[in-house]
Amino acid sequence: MADTTPPRPMIEIKGLQKSFGGHQVLTGINLSVAEGNTCVILGGSGSGKTVLMKHMIGLLKPDAGQVIVDGEDVVPMGPEDLARVRHKYGMVFQAAALFDSMNVFENVAFPLREHREMSEEEIRTLVRSKLDLMGLSRAVEDKFPADLSGGMRKRVGLARAIVMNPKIVLYDEPTTGLDPITTDYVDEMILAAQRELGITSVVISHDIASAFNIANQIAFLSKGVILEQGPPEQVRASEHPTVKVFLETWFGKND
Numbered sequence: 001m002a003d004t005t006p007p008r009p010m011i012e013i014k015g016l017q018k019s020f021g022g023h024q025v026l027t028g029i030n031l032s033v034a035e036g037n038t039c040v041i042l043g044g045s046g047s048g049k050t051v052l053m054k055h056m057i058g059l060l061k062p063d064a065g066q067v068i069v070d071g072e073d074v075v076p077m078g079p080e081d082l083a084r085v086r087h088k089y090g091m092v093f094q095a096a097a098l099f100d101s102m103n104v105f106e107n108v109a110f111p112l113r114e115h116r117e118m119s120e121e122e123i124r125t126l127v128r129s130k131l132d133l134m135g136l137s138r139a140v141e142d143k144f145p146a147d148l149s150g151g152m153r154k155r156v157g158l159a160r161a162i163v164m165n166p167k168i169v170l171y172d173e174p175t176t177g178l179d180p181i182t183t184d185y186v187d188e189m190i191l192a193a194q195r196e197l198g199i200t201s202v203v204i205s206h207d208i209a210s211a212f213n214i215a216n217q218i219a220f221l222s223k224g225v226i227l228e229q230g231p232p233e234q235v236r237a238s239e240h241p242t243v244k245v246f247l248e249t250w251f252g253k254n255d
């Protein structure tokens with residue numbers, strides 16, 4: 001018989017509030033991301049997406065609320081426990097943030113050399129398996145970031161983010177500035193990481209097409225609250241005026 005147990009939440013946010021100098025940015029966020037899911041956070045500029053993501057890795061402390069990661073509330077944690085929790089994460093930022101002075105192989109191997117005692121052979125096996133998953137051939141290993149296209153740099157960044165086999169990957173606008181074909185390719189890589197490695201992903205995006213392509217779950221953030229969250233088809237059918245207007249900027253043109 002098929003297993004009908006609902007997947008457990010990997011990230012659970014309850015009643016999260018955050019202000020900066022009297023400016024309330026998050027006004028009571030409740031969000032649950034199930035293990036193995038890809039949750040895309042959509043919302044306009046300044047709606048609080050990055051602030052929300054920073055709470056997920058304990059880079060910001062909230063004024064109120066809980067941030068439960070893999071069963072543990074990170075809000076009261078001190079530096080040692082936070083460092084332990086951060087090992088569950090891989091991160092991909094907007095600018096691929098590769099080290100320009102290191103070749104592709106060394107960029108991807110970097111977290112392993114930093115955090116693990118491993119033989120060169122073990123490192124080579126792991127790095128190559130992640131480069132393979134990202135569709136990057138051996139010929140790319142010796143290249144330097146400056147010699148790669150934007151899309152390839154993104155894929156190297158993703159290979160590096162998953163080289164430690166993280167439970168969760170956070171992507172901050174992974175396709176911003178990429179052309180539509182490269183965007184599709186990066187989306188494919190995010191899906192491959194989810195499918196092959198069972199990774200839970202949270203993606204901040206402005207790109208509605210890409211969001212609907214990769215998400216099992218979409219959360220729509222506006223002025224510090226989540227107006228709608230659920231499977232893409234539910235968010236697509238939202239009756240909330242702000243969500244409707246935002247989605248029509250894309251669907252209106254493409255339906």
Ligand SMILES: Nc1ncnc2c1ncn2[C@@H]1O[C@H](COP(=O)(O)OP(=O)(O)OP(=O)(O)O)[C@@H](O)[C@H]1O
Nearest residue numbers: 020021025043044045046047048049050051052206
């Ligand atoms: N460290 C900080 N100190 C003061 N204000 C901050 C800080 N970080 C964020 N903010 C404010 O919080 C609000 C939300 O910022 P955030 O970066 O989360 O928006 P966003 O939804 O990610 O926007 P964008 O899509 O433009 O990146 C903004 O008004 C921003 O100025």
